[in-house]
Amino acid sequence: MRPFEWTRLAAALLVLCGTLGVPAWIVLAAGSGSAGAQAPRELRETGLYADPSTQRIASDVLAFRPQYPLWTDGARKRRWIRLPAGSSIDASDPDAWRFPVGTQLWKEFAYERRVETRYMQLGGDGRWVYATYVWSPDGRSASLAPQRGLRGACQSTSGAPHDIPSELDCRACHQGTPSEVLGFSALQLSSARTSREPGDNAAELQLDDFVARGWIRDLPREFRERAPQIAARSERERAVLGYLHGNCASCHNARGPLAELGLDLEFSLARGSSAVRTSVGVESRFQLAELERSERIVPGAPHASVLFRRISSRDPLLQMPALGTHVVDTAAVELVSQWIEQDLAPARLADTHSSHQRQR
Amino acid sequence: MLLKSLLLVAAAGIGLVLVTTAMSDTDRDHARSVERGRYLVTAMGCNDCHTPLKLGPNGPEPDMTRMLSGHPAEMALPPAPGLPEGPWNTVAAGTLTAWNGPWGTSFTANLTPDPETGIGRWKEADFAATVRTGRHLGRGRNLLPPMPYQNVAALTDADLHDVFTYLQSIPAIANRVPQPLPPARQ
Numbered sequence: 127m128r129p130f131e132w133t134r135l136a137a138a139l140l141v142l143c144g145t146l147g148v149p150a151w152i153v154l155a156a157g158s159g160s161a162g163a164q165a166p167r168e169l170r171e172t173g174l175y176a177d178p179s180t181q182r183i184a185s186d187v188l189a190f191r192p193q194y195p196l197w198t199d200g201a202r203k204r205r206w207i208r209l210p211a212g213s214s215i216d217a218s219d220p221d222a223w224r225f226p227v228g229t230q231l232w233k234e235f236a237y238e239r240r241v242e243t244r245y246m247q248l249g250g251d252g253r254w255v256y257a258t259y260v261w262s263p264d265g266r267s268a269s270l271a272p273q274r275g276l277r278g279a280c281q282s283t284s285g286a287p288h289d290i291p292s293e294l295d296c297r298a299c300h301q302g303t304p305s306e307v308l309g310f311s312a313l314q315l316s317s318a319r320t321s322r323e324p325g326d327n328a329a330e331l332q333l334d335d336f337v338a339r340g341w342i343r344d345l346p347r348e349f350r351e352r353a354p355q356i357a358a359r360s361e362r363e364r365a366v367l368g369y370l371h372g373n374c375a376s377c378h379n380a381r382g383p384l385a386e387l388g389l390d391l392e393f394s395l396a397r398g399s400s401a402v403r404t405s406v407g408v409e410s411r412f413q414l415a416e417l418e419r420s421e422r423i424v425p426g427a428p429h430a431s432v433l434f435r436r437i438s439s440r441d442p443l444l445q446m447p448a449l450g451t452h453v454v455d456t457a458a459v460e461l462v463s464q465w466i467e468q469d470l471a472p473a474r475l476a477d478t479h480s481s482h483q484r485q486r
Numbered sequence: 487m488l489l490k491s492l493l494l495v496a497a498a499g500i501g502l503v504l505v506t507t508a509m510s511d512t513d514r515d516h517a518r519s520v521e522r523g524r525y526l527v528t529a530m531g532c533n534d535c536h537t538p539l540k541l542g543p544n545g546p547e548p549d550m551t552r553m554l555s556g557h558p559a560e561m562a563l564p565p566a567p568g569l570p571e572g573p574w575n576t577v578a579a580g581t582l583t584a585w586n587g588p589w590g591t592s593f594t595a596n597l598t599p600d601p602e603t604g605i606g607r608w609k610e611a612d613f614a615a616t617v618r619t620g621r622h623l624g625r626g627r628n629l630l631p632p633m634p635y636q637n638v639a640a641l642t643d644a645d646l647h648d649v650f651t652y653l654q655s656i657p658a659i660a661n662r663v664p665q666p667l668p669p670a671r672q
Binding site for chain 1: 607612628
């Protein structure tokens, strides 16, 4: 329909609303927008630091660490959040928290020295601003990176290049799920955790701490009484499902733009996991050169499994994730390999299948 | 009471009229979109690479029985010839559907609406994300040369919509294009 007809339709609707007694503002509110946010030029202008010269963190900025972090070639990372005074996060949907306008999040990357600090801020129009600040070599200040990013801005610990992502790359990862915030969630902050990333346990707050401070409201009661956790048959499987959730689920889930691929690696606190169902024995659209028919996961055979081959590779045509890393996450590869070989071995699968049947 | 039911009937009537005019408008919009999409795809030369060339009586010509279905899957190619160091660094198969250069070997994609091997399952958003970002589905690997995605990305949203609408309207052709190959290691 052309815009002209939209206005005609809207006018007709307003007349209808009037006659039927529906308040017209319900209709109008959908169209109105308020101010979007813009990223400042310098990191210090975002308000992360109480004192930019000593880089002491502001007192209303709180540190956190997700238990299933994204692998970024061995970078050391620190993360923070600030909510506007008096506001709180609506946690009623445990898989998609809703953040108040003005929420700010930071994620700092360091190898030998600090490289970049990534930044998100929720604008009044409901859109997140994505920006990243590149640190000067002397570590005194960090300035807004170009929108196109910076390839090979420095070297990671193993000598591979570290790329500062473009804004499109931020969006490629963050805009694949309803909540664009990926590491600040009920599961990621849970105190029942097994983090693979070393951190500063004293300073970094967890789910209960944020609830106690009134930053999180309407968290379903079950998760206030018992810390949320991934349901799995073994500790190893829990770690694998957590790795897939933290590293893959922002793209591979059942409700985002890539849902059509039918590969769901998200762990949902409401629905559980579909990772096994959508990958084990499922034909892949990606063909491995030497095989007639490629499957995402072949139980017992990691090297014949597309999923395993893609996380073990950094060939740009093959690697998963397709962006944000140049170095293989060897610990994760080892973990997934053992899981496919041992937990998913055909005999074990048959076992669990029959025990499920016995229970019924 | 009577007034209220009269109003309701009138409201339903207005609604019906609005819905029917909107429907015929949609049909007209669709046809217009397909036509403009055909025009854009022709003028922007998508067939040059996505429709294989065959040898006809007047020399090479696009094989329109395979229109926009990409590199033919059954065409077996020997490894690309290695070129000596220097400015001549790219070669193409005679079909112009397979290309080899410093990036490796790429094969032009099947743009027909075949659901299994073409882009039949794509939504308009998938198409737009791919050509706007130069990444497969906007989130995967980078598209390889010589796909001129920057040219397509220069189109307005309305033009992209028309190109996609046209592509979804052409005959679906089942043709599973091979995956690209990495550069041969020296």
